[in-house]
Amino acid sequence: MNDTAYALSAEREIARGERFSFGKNWSKFLRELNDERIALAMASLEQYLGKGYLHGKSFLDVGSGSGLFSLAARKLGARVFSFDYDPQSVACTQELKRRYFSDDPDWIVTQGSALDQAFLHQLGQFDVVYSWGVLHHTGNMWRALENMVPLVKPDGKLYIAIYNDQGKWSRFWLRIKKLYCQSPVIIKYLILGVVFIRQRGVRLMIDLLRGRPGHSWRNYVKKGGRGMSPWYDLVDWVGGYPFEVAKPEEIFDFYYQRGFLLDKLKTCGGGIGCNEFVFIRSKG
Structure with missing residues (x-):
């Protein structure tokens, strides 16, 4: 090709x-x-x-x-x-x-x-x-x-x-990713919102209660060690299909x-x- x-x-x-x-x-x-x-x-x-x-x-x-x-x-x-x-x-x-x-x-x-x-x-x-x-x-x-x-x-x-390979959880995420790729934009944002709350919400709430709002989000670049972005990594994770x-x-x-x-x-x-x-x- x-x-x-x-x-x-x-x-x-x-x-x-x-x-x-x-x-x-x-x-x-x-x-x-x-x-x-x-x-x-x-x-x-x-x-x-x-x-x-x-x-x-x-x-x-x-x-x-x-x-x-x-x-x-x-x-x-x-x-x-x-x-x-x-x-x-x-x-x-x-x-x-x-x-x-x-x-x-x-x-x-x-x-x-x-x-x-x-x-x-x-x-x-x-x-x-x-x-x-x-x-x-x-x-x-x-x-x-x-x-x-x-x-x-x-x-x-x-x-x-x-x-x-997480077994049943990997199969669950496969369905989510396929749904995301086949959905209109409004549904895509809804899926992203739910996953964002599930994966990042608790950590961000803890940061807020400790008086360091958004600390873990801003520190993602250094903590991950690869120079990547928390938001675009999240989008890549949710939408990454085939999987x-x-x-x-x-x-x-x-x-x-x-x-x-x-x-x-x-x-x-x-x-x-x-x-x-x-x-x-x-x-x-």
Whole structure:
């Protein structure tokens, strides 16, 4: 598929309520992007990949979204290749490249799919393949996970984050996400309001009673450690469809069987959110 075909396919799926408009959400997030958020994103990459590790390395951002982590990797000295299925996400990443690394040959941004093996095959291999919170939104998570394998160089790193399997609660959220994507705007805002109260309301009320109104909301950027936004993360969570999940041991076993060793793991403690994995591909 070419860029036009990808764009048309994504737009049709969004119009039919089969896919959340991730790029539309991230384009709004870019209004809040500042040096502090960029620094936190850079620190997050170095925390998991190693301080100074990215300098001179090749970095593939699979599902670049807002483009923040492609930007962070480039600032850390990596040669970056970014792609996303959503045309507005591609536009976000291109905008960040324009702002910070205009006409830089060491940062390429294009449109593509983690499910398109022909597209992926032409990319070659990378020192780091990064896909944070993306592959579970492709519509075929296990195929997407499989497609990451040949992209990683021997002794290279695969850094992924996958939604935690909560059993019945994951099935509940799947229904909510599907309803959100298929609903008119007024219903979308109603769903967002209910989830906002459920997930953030108690914490905000405690802040108010302690005389620190909005403290946890304002501190989200630092507490999360990735430079993201509490509101746009919430919208992404509620609307993020397609939606698949996995237990940490399932991801570990999947990649162990394919010659990857676990280097780092951070779970979400069995709750809502992503489990993060850094794997190293064996040389053998």
